[in-house]
Amino acid sequence: MGMFNYKNFIAACAIALAPVGAMAATITGQIDITGALNWGASTMADDGQAIFDGSGTADNAFVALPQPTGSFSTLSSGDPATVYDIDFDLGSDQVVWEAGGFTFTATSFYGFEDTSGTKAFSASGWLTGNDYDPTEGFMRLSAQDVNGSGGIISFSSTTVPVPLPAGGLLLLTALGGMAVVRRRRKDA
Numbered sequence: 001m002g003m004f005n006y007k008n009f010i011a012a013c014a015i016a017l018a019p020v021g022a023m024a025a026t027i028t029g030q031i032d033i034t035g036a037l038n039w040g041a042s043t044m045a046d047d048g049q050a051i052f053d054g055s056g057t058a059d060n061a062f063v064a065l066p067q068p069t070g071s072f073s074t075l076s077s078g079d080p081a082t083v084y085d086i087d088f089d090l091g092s093d094q095v096v097w098e099a100g101g102f103t104f105t106a107t108s109f110y111g112f113e114d115t116s117g118t119k120a121f122s123a124s125g126w127l128t129g130n131d132y133d134p135t136e137g138f139m140r141l142s143a144q145d146v147n148g149s150g151g152i153i154s155f156s157s158t159t160v161p162v163p164l165p166a167g168g169l170l171l172l173t174a175l176g177g178m179a180v181v182r183r184r185r186k187d188a
Contacts, residue, residue, distance in 0.1 A: 027127045027135040027161045029070015033081045033097055035061030036152040037119065037143040044114040044121050050086040050141070053152075063099055064156060071132060071161075075100040083157070088112075088121070096139065097157065102129040104137060104159050111140070119143045119153075127161055136162040 081099035111122035
C-alpha cells in the first residue's frame with residue numbers, strides 16, 4: 001500500500017469541485033410579449049425610434065401566448081409587462097422590456113424593417129432577474145399595419161436566451177485538473 005498523498009487528495013478535490021463552481025444558473029426558455037406600437041411615431045432604422053405610447057413605457061403590454069417556457073414558465077399569458085420606448089440612435093444598453101422580475105437590456109439593434117405594412121427590428125442583449133445569472137438573449141419585435149390605419153398597432157416580441165458553451169468550459173476545467181494531478185504524480 002502506498003502512503004496517503006495530501007497533494008493528490010487536494011488536487012482530486014479541486015477537480016471534483018471545479019465543475020460545480022463553473023456551473024451557472026442561466027435563463028432558459030422563451031417568452032412572447034405583445035402590446036401596442038405607435039405606428040406613425042415609430043421609424044425602424046438605426047437612427048429611428050420605437051414609440052409604444054409616447055410616455056416612455058407601454059403599460060398595456062402583457063405576456064402573450066404561447067405559454068412562456070423554461071425559466072419564464074412562472075409567468076402566465078396575460079401577466080403584465082412593461083415595454084420601453086427605444087431610441088435606436090442611442091445604441092446599446094437600453095432596457096427594452098420587463099416582466100415578472102425579468103429584464104431584457106439590448107446591447108445592439110439590427111434587422112430593421114420599415115415598410116408600408118411592417119415595422120420590425122431585432123436586438124441582442126442580456127436577460128437578468130429572479131436570481132439567475134445574466135444570460136445572453138435575442139429578441140425580434142414585429143408589428144403589422146393590417147387595416148392601413150397607421151395608428152396604434154399591436155406588436156409581438158419573442159425573446160429567447162442564447163445557450164452558453166458551458167459544457168466546453170466544464171470539460172476544459174476537468175482536463176486541466178487531471179493534467180495537474182498527472183504532472184504531480186510524474187514529479188513524485
